[in-house]
Amino acid sequence: MENQDYQITEEELQRFRKRGYNDDLLPKPLSKRMMGKLNYFTLWMGSVHNIPNYTAVGGFLFLGLSPINIMLALVLSALAVALFMTFNGRAGSKYGIPFAIHLRSTYGDVGAKLPGFLRGCVAAIAWFGLQNYTGSLALLILIGKIWPGFLTFGGDTKILGISLPGLTAFTIFWVVNMLIGLGGGKILNKFTAILSPLIYIVFGGMAIWAIRVAGGIGPILSYNVAGAAHNISPVFVYFMIMNSVLAVWAAPGASVSDFTQNAKSTKDQTVGQIASLLVGYGIFAFSSVAILIGGSIHYGIQEWNILNIVDRWENSFAIIIAMLVFLLTTVSTNATGNIIPAAYQLCALFPKKIDYKKGVLLASIISFLIMPWKLMENSASIFIFLNTIGAVLGPVAGTMIAHYYFVEKQIIDLDQLYMDQKADNQHNVYKGLDKSAYVATVVALVICLSGHFIPALKIISDISWLAGFASAFCMYLLLRKMLKKNESERTAN
Template sequence: MKRDDFEVTENQITEYKKRGYNDDLLPKTKDKRNMGAGNYFTLWMGSIHNIPNYAAVGGFLFLGLSPLNVMIALFLSAFFVSAFMSLNGIVGSKYGIPFAMHLRSAYGNFGAKLPGFLRGCVAAIAWFGLQTYTGSLALLIMIGKIWPGFLHLGGSVKILGIGIPGLISFTIFWILNVLVGIGGGGILNKFTAILSPLIYVVFGGMAIWAISAAGGLGPILSYRLSATAHVNPILVYFIIFNSVLAVWAAPGTSVSDFTQNAKSTRAQVVGQTLGLSLGYLIFAFSSVVILIGGSIHYHIEEWNVLNIIERWDNFPAVIISMAVFLLTTISTNATGNIIPAGYQLTALFPKRLHYKSGVLIASLISFLIMPWKLMENSDSIFVFLNSIGAVLGPVAGVMIANYFFIHKRHEDLDDLYMDLDTNNKDVLYHGINREAYVATILALLLSLSGQFIPALSGISDVSWFVGFGSAFIIYLALKRLVPKKALETIDD
């Protein structure tokens, strides 16, 4: 590993186990840190090409930018995302620690519970259910193409508010996602290595079809939507940047769950930066071309990529494309939702749960919340997701400010892995970092203010930037104004 990275010893691991930590929370030793730049290059490829992201691009086209400018804005978004992911992942790659312990270093052992619950439980479990349901729609279409009678099973009968074909499709796809989640990072590395080449082939082929179907690239680039709004182009760019960052708010906050396995910090920084840049370059071009080309060809303004594919007459092309969308959804669910949920439940109940049991509990909850019911009202879904993004933007701002400017890129693992039953307030990370909480709450109120105060409605369009930036600044200011111990403590 790079010289600057920390190598934990077996004696430390033995001691931390005695203090009550299970294997899922322990820092990774050198022999277990096996993810190189190539692994990180492919890690997020599948997460970019998912069905909700294609729907988001359809919305971006309504904001007033030309198709070419939407492509450019999407590509530039990758640099914001990769900087966020790489910087926040340094703690994990340097010390080999997961998100739960990274969060403790910023908020304290007791203070980490609330932001950890919001990220690993509320956001991850709900979004896992929604992504699974969205993917199951692709599976439903694919099964219907193979076996048309399947779509009519049960007639109009509904169970838990969903038709029998839909429930069967959701259950099958849910099981596939759970199995990949249980496999963890090891399975995911193999999964993404297979998926990445398929993405190039399938989405490249879809883009070629769309260009041909539209009569060339010219009609696509000159296309204008009838409902196009007129707003400041610079503002639209930042709205797109903000939306893309909001999509990555959850995995970016908990990215240490993946960078803890890095062979070196350089490996994760280079791998993530190149992977996200290339991934968004492909996505920016393919998504805009496919959506507009399909709309021109079928003489409709159709921004659901699944509906466009469903109209194809080529049976093998439909099956292959839908299959790749299913795989990308599984990749997204694993990296961004179910793996973080498993780790966070383990962190909340370290003596009762381990990673696999955490995954099973989170998966069961994601089924019981009946995500298809949430999908009945698209407005409520976006309000929920924007709210989660507004919460996690401030959390990420505090985490990055704390590591680089307060702790000055150094963590004390012996104090971080304190005895779980300790009441020693002299331990650096014990209790609650009150400044972190104040900064997070104030930034959260500010980032959400646009939803409640009409005069500040513009803030909602850049809520992640507002939440992240204000938490970053407020936290550092409070630390300067209140120069006490690194962490304030309370009895917990």
């Protein structure tokens, strides 16, 4: 089938370069797009297996659904994520444009700063801190196996709510990630091909171990979680799980054009991403539930944190291998998915005062000050974090998709989008701030966050990404319709 994506000409690229755009912002010509179906298939499969995802599943087990329903909910959630990623990525794959330019097409060149800040700073810095903390937990266990005395360092002394060994491990891992961020993190992509298979070997082995020690798959599927909630509608629990999984992918989903701009075709990114997420989450759904419940059965104590299960193993070599995989996965995804976007966004917001390296340092310091260890104190705290991220980025995603499919109807004027900043852009549709997009995003954001402060609206915060996406989507289209009607009336008069 012939590729129907837009083929940018060299003449257009030269014209945009003369207007001051560097190669990072220019549309990618089809000749330079090297990612096919297989590339996208392997892109996300390794990212599914991270500590926060396993921690979230531990929380899901307390929502009252049976283990098999948890697995099914995760697979359905993966389908929702796949559709979100592929649909929001079509502007990137059709025109070869990155996230920053995709945002401009929706919000205007001035209006794009707010959603860019929400994705690049708020979400990225928060995730950077959380990933650093979860990685430091793996590092703490690893150090403890090599140097047991380290775990008793400082006794019961706590600083900012964390033990001295915990704070030391966090600081070490934080510094490592910050240094990699300063270097750009490009070297990490070189071992992704090795890391991804290693992840599945390790977690596949852990699932087999869990089934064996639990006495088979039967006891795992029939396990009843003590203390699980039974006053929540099972249908609503499905929505809560779907919302949490979407919140995990809210940041890369919003900026997915940074990945799909390299697609050989829209079909390639669509088939590859859907297959990647469905297969990845299918395996994750089974392995996560099996490991957490199997480990709980084996050790006679309910455990929602996978690291605590690994720490109970008797084989030190197996513990070290598992923790190294956790560390490598965290470093890889943290640098490219969190600290680098945060640094670039800070550069974009304060170009005269902050360069890339200063952006990395500032984002890293902020991620430390928010004390991310508070986000994993119990099985409920991870929900609060995910729901907050969902509230922040759900409205952005809803506005972007509504604009591209129902306002622009998948047609972008690149000549206007890559405007000459020195020229008169008074009649440029992408100039300034799109008030409808801005109002829809901000109002939806306030609605979603209100559930954290108004008890009667808690139900909204429990499905914050879904609520934010839907409310911004509908509100934006309604505002656009009202604006178009007012313009028609003024023209008629």
